[in-house]
Amino acid sequence: MRWLYLLLLTSILALSLAAEALEFRGGDIISIDSPVEDDLFAGGDAVNVNAPVDSAVIFGGKVNVDAPIKGDLIVAGGDVNLNSDVGGKIVVAGGTINLRGDVARNVVMAGGQVRILSTSEIGRDAAISGGDVYNAGKVLGALWVNAGNFQNNGTAGEVRFQQWKEDEAEERSEAFISTFSILMILGFLIVGLIMLRLFPGGVFAVDQEIRRSPPVRALLGLGLIVASIVLIVISIFTIVGLPLGLVLLELVVAALLLANLFVSFSLGRWIVSALNQTPGDVPTFVLGYLILSLLFLLPYVGFIIELISISLGFGAMVFALNESRRRV
Template sequence: MTRSSVLLLVLFVLLLPCAVHALVTETNDQVLLNQPIDDDVIAAGGKVAVNAPVRSLIAAGGEIEINAPVEGDVIAAGGTITLNAPVTGKVLLAGGLVTLNSSVGRNVLIHSGEVNITSAATVGADALVSGGRVFHHGDVKGNLTVSSEDFTSAGTSRHLSYTRDSASLGERMLGLVSFALILFSLGMAILGLLAIRFAPVPYMAVEARVRSRPLVNVLAGLGGILGAIVLGVLLAITVVGLPLAICIVVVLVAGLLFATLFVSSSLGYVIGRRLRWKTKAWQQFVIGFVILQIAFRIPYIGLVLLAISVCLGFGAFLFEFSGSGFIPENNGRTRM
């Protein structure tokens, strides 16, 4: 990973557990927050517009506009991100085009293709900015660290540190992949929180299965993954079995996608219980998710941990999917 991607990940890890104390979720093609929300907000959509004050914000979308004050921290990832209203806490922005056009009370971290810090922008502490093109016309009370190919500075800061980014094509591609993985991780975090919010019963049933028989789950998960791939290919070859093969692939993809999320919740549950914390389901998920994401990025060991987590979560998913967790009873008779 590039230095900027590592720093982005670190700040994401530091901010996420602190940014959510309660939970209001919004998902749609267009998410318009026009009423004040005295709570922490997670929003995802093609366009996300915050037009009324919120406590804190985690947002992902194609276009994100923040036009009302945010009391706490802001974490946003998208194509175009515009910050037009004051933020009391910290700000993390990752996107294609980022415009900072307001005051930020604490630290700022931005990673984007193009970054515009306007003359109306003020940062109360330090700012770390990386991108292809960076334009600074604002006021940074602390240290401003910039890494970019093209940098224009007409603003002020206590101390300015600029590094010209002249990475090779391979390094650029690696940085792009690392950045994409960070965005994917943010999306997975949002997916997990949404699953806990809107489908708590089946989600928690699988999570409990993860903790009940971990070794059996790992073996079952490994066998299930390999078996589903082989069976799906064989059925697809026959053409007649193609519809069934598609169903198998759908179940496989769904299981693999949620596997690490189930394990995240279980890990958070175990940690909370050992430390005697009184935590809710979504808090357990956040704790476990952050720890796993750090572990997955450890060279070599991370890949092993990822494989074990996927097999563990998928095995629990298979057991619950094939058992009473997802298939309703039929008057006490054999389920079809």
């Protein structure tokens, strides 16, 4: 299943490096009712694309794409309906996925139920993973399927099918975890982009602390994480300190979740600086996010790299907050 990560992250990078301007949409129910001649990043309970878009990254409970996408499309959602044509490639993770439109390039989809309907034609290859997979469309290239049940009423240049067997519970679990991980990757990507858009000063302040002394910030960050956990445990088990402990727990968890996003931006800046490139803040962040996410996938050392990254980001955030307090 690791190929799903690689294709997903590569698609994100290709989409973001091509973006000179971005259109951000957020809310409970989002409707794109007028053309967007930019790269769209949207997240909400329900996202409805009713007008043409250049390219899009969408995260939502229910996603309906009823208008053409000129370039690439990346979607994570519970119920995903792709009813219009896509001029590039698509990467989709969801509970239920229905593909009805044409796709000019490659398709990667992972979900509980994945259906390629008769109105769909895929210009190149398709890689599908899911509990139930149904193909009634036309795949001009190869069709790779890894599923519990597969029904093929369509056509493909080549079909390769690997079935989940009843006693392969571990493989099913791995497939579910991989799908969930893809959703998390997309979700944190959108959070990072929104954070960079709304709070650029805070992002640059933490980046400055990271680049100032990474080993010191990482070591102190690890110590602060341990100290925070001890303080939270002590506070929660005392009646007087319980409210403080709960508040502190929420703050620490939020900081830990955001730590890797700050490190991603700093890593991206270091890479583009070494290459003497100036692609802009958003592509720089996504480049760092891509590299860091791939490093986390490495066997044996991935966990250590992630622990260092979280400690570094946490420590840098504390230093940046302290520096901001001093200036005030």
